[in-house]
Amino acid sequence: PAIWGKLPAHADFVGSGPLYSCGGGLDTYRWTPTLAAGIYDVYVWWTTHPNRSTSVPITVVHAGGATTRTFNQQTGGGQWVVHGRYTFNAGTGGYVQVSDVNGQAAADAARFAGVP
Secondary structure (H helix, E strand, C coil): CCCCEECCCCCCCCCCCCEEECCCCCCEEEECCCECCEEEEEEEECCCCCCCCCCEEEEEEECCEEEEEEECCCCCCCCCEEEEEEEECCECCCEEEEECCCCCEEECEEEEEECC
């Protein structure tokens, strides 16, 4: 079961408000869009806070497999940060997932921008 809590509104979040997890490696949060087949630049957005992990793993599952990168969520929040460029099949098989395995993590937004 998910244990993500909703953060109060503040200046550096997207949409209706970010989520956070207190860490411990028990929780993930996933964005699963319905995509047309193609190449997409994938971006992530988080809220910066000094209690966040400096190595939050964010995984993109795409047509070629899964790519995990770690991000320092104590800095760099409040903006779109590129995860990478990936090929996706049509449908809902691709997604972005945030894990709290390395400590407190925020899950605010993911963006899939089609590449012409």
